[in-house]
Amino acid sequence: MNSGFRSMHPAVALLYYAGLLLFALLGLHPLFLVTEIAGLLALLLLQGQGKALLRGLPFMLLMGGSVAVLNPLFSHRGAHILFYWLDQPITLEAVLYGLIMMTVLLTIFIWFISYNYTVTTDKFMYLFAAAAPRTALLTLMALRFVPLFQRRLRQITLIQRLRGVDVRTGSLRKRMQDGMTLLKVLLTWSLEEALQTGDSMTARGYGVAKRSTYSIYKPDRQDKLILLVLTLSGMIALFFWLQGYGTLEIYPRMKSMDFGWQDAVMYGSFCLFVLLPAGLEGKEKWLWRSSKRNKYPSAILKKTGTRSMSSRSQ
Amino acid sequence: MVRFRAPLLIALGLFVAGLALTAALKDRHYVLLSLVLLLAALLPLFLRLERRQLASRELVLLAVLSAIAAVSRIPFAALPGVKPVSAVVILSAYVFGAEAGFVIGAVAALVSNIYFGQGPWTPWQMFAWGMTGLTAGWLRNTWWMKKRPGLLIFGFIWGFLFGWIMNLWVILSLPDAFSWGLVAATYGASFYFDLAHALSNVFFLAILAGGWTKVLKRFRKKYGLLQE
Numbered sequence: 193m194n195s196g197f198r199s200m201h202p203a204v205a206l207l208y209y210a211g212l213l214l215f216a217l218l219g220l221h222p223l224f225l226v227t228e229i230a231g232l233l234a235l236l237l238l239q240g241q242g243k244a245l246l247r248g249l250p251f252m253l254l255m256g257g258s259v260a261v262l263n264p265l266f267s268h269r270g271a272h273i274l275f276y277w278l279d280q281p282i283t284l285e286a287v288l289y290g291l292i293m294m295t296v297l298l299t300i301f302i303w304f305i306s307y308n309y310t311v312t313t314d315k316f317m318y319l320f321a322a323a324a325p326r327t328a329l330l331t332l333m334a335l336r337f338v339p340l341f342q343r344r345l346r347q348i349t350l351i352q353r354l355r356g357v358d359v360r361t362g363s364l365r366k367r368m369q370d371g372m373t374l375l376k377v378l379l380t381w382s383l384e385e386a387l388q389t390g391d392s393m394t395a396r397g398y399g400v401a402k403r404s405t406y407s408i409y410k411p412d413r414q415d416k417l418i419l420l421v422l423t424l425s426g427m428i429a430l431f432f433w434l435q436g437y438g439t440l441e442i443y444p445r446m447k448s449m450d451f452g453w454q455d456a457v458m459y460g461s462f463c464l465f466v467l468l469p470a471g472l473e474g475k476e477k478w479l480w481r482s483s484k485r486n487k488y489p490s491a492i493l494k495k496t497g498t499r500s501m502s503s504r505s506q
Numbered sequence: 507m508v509r510f511r512a513p514l515l516i517a518l519g520l521f522v523a524g525l526a527l528t529a530a531l532k533d534r535h536y537v538l539l540s541l542v543l544l545l546a547a548l549l550p551l552f553l554r555l556e557r558r559q560l561a562s563r564e565l566v567l568l569a570v571l572s573a574i575a576a577v578s579r580i581p582f583a584a585l586p587g588v589k590p591v592s593a594v595v596i597l598s599a600y601v602f603g604a605e606a607g608f609v610i611g612a613v614a615a616l617v618s619n620i621y622f623g624q625g626p627w628t629p630w631q632m633f634a635w636g637m638t639g640l641t642a643g644w645l646r647n648t649w650w651m652k653k654r655p656g657l658l659i660f661g662f663i664w665g666f667l668f669g670w671i672m673n674l675w676v677i678l679s680l681p682d683a684f685s686w687g688l689v690a691a692t693y694g695a696s697f698y699f700d701l702a703h704a705l706s707n708v709f710f711l712a713i714l715a716g717g718w719t720k721v722l723k724r725f726r727k728k729y730g731l732l733q734e
Contacts, residue, residue: 210518214525219535248623263680266688293679296537297626304625313620323515326556330569330609334617337573342580368713376717379574383725386570390563398562434528 196473197235201415202315204422208469209307211426215462216299218433221440224462225295231466232302238473241309245302252301256294263290292440321405341382348377422468425461432458519545536678544629548636551608558605564731568609571598575614580621587702591618592668593710595635596661599642600651601722602732607639626675634671638664654715661711665704669696 197205215228236245264286273281313335321328352358357370393399411419432438437454523546526538571594578590591614599607615631642651642660650656673692680688725731 214522214538217535217538217541218525218529259676259679262688262691266685266691267680290680297679300626304623308624324552324556326560326565327552327613330555330565330572331613331616333566333569334572334576334613335620337569338576338617338621341573341577345577372713372717375578375714376721379718379721382570382574383567383721386566387563387725387729390561390566393562393566399560430525 196239196476197469198239198310200418200472201409201411202311202319203411204415204418205311205315206319207419207422207426208465209303209311211422211465212303213300215429215466216296216303219296219439220433221438222292222295224438224459225292225299227459227463228466229295229299229302231470232299232306234467234470235473236302236306236309238470238477239309241305244305244309248301248305252298255301256297259297260287260290260294263287263293315409318405318407318409325403325405337382337386341378344381345374345378348374348381352377418468418472422465425465425468428461429458429465438462537675540675540678541629544633548612548629548633551605551612551636551640554605555609561731563729567602567725567731568606568613571602571606571610572613572617575610576618576621579618582706583622585702587669587699588706589668589703590706590710591615591635592638592664592703592707593661593714595639596642596657596664596707596711597714597718598722599639600646600657601719601726602643603646604640604643606732607643608636609639611635611637611639627672630672630675634668637671638668654712657715658708658711661707662704665707666700669700669703672696 267286526542529535530539575591575594582588595611612632
């Protein structure tokens with residue numbers, strides 16, 4: 193479904209995700225990282241992407257966990273020694289640093305899941321088509337060719353099987369040769385046809401003048417407002433970060449963080465930045481639900497719960 | 507808005523680069539800086555693609571080869587380390603030169619990851635496969651690359667180099683643990699995957715080299731594509 197944060201102007205989404213990636217990589221206090229994860233998770237769950245999240249979870253934990261384990265094993269800086277392992281001191285600081293790095297990695301992985309769902313390829317291309325038209329066109333064409341070539345390869349396999357060219361039967365040597373034949377047919381066919389496409393592009397005047405780009409997205413008032421709020425809150429958080437607030441000093445000796453008003457302001461604007469899309473999504477969901485319940489009462493009596501147009505009655 | 511997009515992007519890039527430098531110098535967080543440097547390394551080659559004289563035929567050819575490289579990854583998705591992309595990129599660069607090889611490698615990484623899932627590895631893969639193509643294009647006129655064993659050894663070496671480049675971002679995320687021990691542990695852990703990649707490169711190059719170079723060279727000659 194294209195609603196809520198996903199239906200906003202691509203620039204808003206891009207600014208949000210660029211800001212999040214920046215904040216994740218700047219080495220902020222773990223509190224900020226956890227807030228960021230919470231914001232992303234809230235957005236993903238509200239968008240109904242729990243399944244995609246679960247699918248990626250084992251890999252994320254494996255990568256993050258290995259970083260968390262590797263750091264104390266190889267870094268021995270820090271004042272508080274917990275215990276000795278193979279004559280090497282394991283320090284509290286190194287363990288904490290490993291855990292923070294694990295959080296950073298987890299943030300990035302979840303960031304990518306959310307990014308993949310919200311900033312679809314067409315939005316990304318829309319934003320970069322003006323800056324790098326040729327690269328954008330090249331990528332889009334390659335993207336379109338992938339399913340086409342898969343389909344073609346299936347056709348080739350079916351047809352060549354009639355001639356006895358089959359990767360499923362025969363000796364290993366014959367199978368390899370047959371596989372190569374199939375790929376060669378795909379290559380030749382695709383190249384021949386693609387060059388015709390190229391000629392057709394030339395005939396229609398591709399490359400004669402500078403390309404204009406069709407913009408399908410028009411920013412409305414809400415888009416502009418959100419863009420402004422995101423920019424301001426992000427800038428405030430960055431400003432305080434440059435002043436040295438909002439970080440946790442671990443090496444050489446862990447310091448307890450004193451949470452002054454500067455940190456509070458920074459955290460507040462950071463929260464505004466991170467949680468705004470989740471809030472928008474939630475607001476949309478809530479409006480939708482309440483409008484279904486109250487504003488447009490149906491003449492037909494329903495047995496249970498709410499239903500949307502697309503769900504079929506049993 | 508549309509007109510100001512390029513300067514806007516440049517300003518944003520410089521801003522992020524500044525932040526990355528600050529993070530690296532102040533707190534020794536190198537991940538952001540590494541990403542910025544990586545993109546800076548990719549930028550000139552993509553700029554060259556934007557600026558150079560290129561017929562639509564050649565553009566479409568690059569798209570087809572990138573897409574074939576990306577498609578070739580799909581049947582082997584279940585086998586970790588086995589990536590025919592490298593072989594396709596090397597052969598394309600072998601015929602069409604360094605710049606084309608770079609573009610095909612980088613775009614193939616980007617496009618195949620749209621199907622496999624983007625992640626922090628995407629820019630690194632774009633870089634690694636781009637460099638595979640670039641070096642294959644540079645070395646294609648040496649006497650040993652023209653011989654079959656030389657080409658196979660080149661593919662074998664890049665199987666390992668690819669894995670080593672991909673290991674970098676794990677090491678970069680742990681600046682304080684940096685030691686030869688950590689390097690050895692990470693590179694040891696990836697050894698079998700790298701070996702699988704290297705051997706599969708040799709395998710695919712051995713199968714494809716004769717037929718594909720012939721087809722590609724024929725196309726290059728027939729249509730006058732990407733001639734220097």
